Amino acid sequence: MKTELxxxxxxxxxxxxxxxxxxxxxxxxxxxxxMTVIPELKNSKSLSEEQQKxxxxxxxxxxxxxxxxxxxxxxxxxxxxxxxxxxxLDRKRATSRRLVFVIGGPYGxxxxxxxxxxxxxxxxxxxxxxxxxxxxxVEQIYRACTIIKGEPYHHE
Numbered sequence: 001m002k003t004e005l006x007x008x009x010x011x012x013x014x015x016x017x018x019x020x021x022x023x024x025x026x027x028x029x030x031x032x033x034x035m036t037v038i039p040e041l042k043n044s045k046s047l048s049e050e051q052q053k054x055x056x057x058x059x060x061x062x063x064x065x066x067x068x069x070x071x072x073x074x075x076x077x078x079x080x081x082x083x084x085x086x087x088x089l090d091r092k093r094a095t096s097r098r099l100v101f102v103i104g105g106p107y108g109x110x111x112x113x114x115x116x117x118x119x120x121x122x123x124x125x126x127x128x129x130x131x132x133x134x135x136x137x138v139e140q141i142y143r144a145c146t147i148i149k150g151e152p153y154h155h156e
Contacts, residue, residue, distance in 0.1 A: 001093045002032040003141070006063055007134060008056050008105040009040040016131045023138035030145035031093065036063055040105075049107040057110030060102055069096040070117045073103045073137060075127070077120030082154060085121075085140060086147035101141075103133055 005024075011017040020035075027033040038059045044052055064070060069092060080088060092099050101121075102113070109117075123136055146153035 001096050002034070002098045003027075003093075004098060004100045005033070005035045005134075005138070006038065006060060006100060006102045007035060008038045008060070008103065009130070010037055011131055011134055013131050016135050019135045020138050023135070023142045026142045027138065027145060030142075030149065033141075038063070052105060053107050053110040054112075056105045057113040060104070060109075060113050061116060064100060064116065065098060068098045068100045069119075070100050070102065072109055072113065072117045072120045073101060073123065073133065074109065074120040075122055075125075077122035079122045079124070082140060082143050083147060083156075086144035089141070089144045090148050101137070103130065103137065106130060 011020055024033060024035055038056065041047065041052060041055055047055065089099075102109075102117075104113070123133060123140070128136065143154050
């Protein structure tokens with residue numbers, strides 16, 4: 001199974017980018033993992049929130065394949081502990097051809113993206129910057145991989 005992370009907009013902070021790339025490389029030792037960055041919209045300041053979500057949604061949907069299992073990172077999604085995420089990921093790896101996680105833009109997702117999604121996960125009830133969410137999420141995927149393999153990275 002291939003796992004893909006789709007991001008809307010580049011990671012601007014070089015420290016976050018370095019951490020994200022480090023964890024993405026580590027994940028690659030456990031499973032095929034890639035990241036696709038959808039460029040930020042041009043003239044987004046002239047768009048309403050809904051117009052921006054719609055435009056970003058169209059770009060997200062173009063990246064998806066019919067058989068993909070699509071999981072949105074969304075504040076209203078299901079919250080899992082790290083061990084639960086590992087178990088969930090292990091089940092998805094056994095049943096999905098391609099597992100695609102999506103971190104949307106600053107205003108969230110369009111109705112069309114929500115309609116296409118199979119599931120939604122939330123990292124926390126706390127609010128994080130989009131830059132930070134990316135780093136926290138890839139670290140949690142890496143942590144889940146080490147839990148699945150029984151490695152000592154995670155401690156109960």
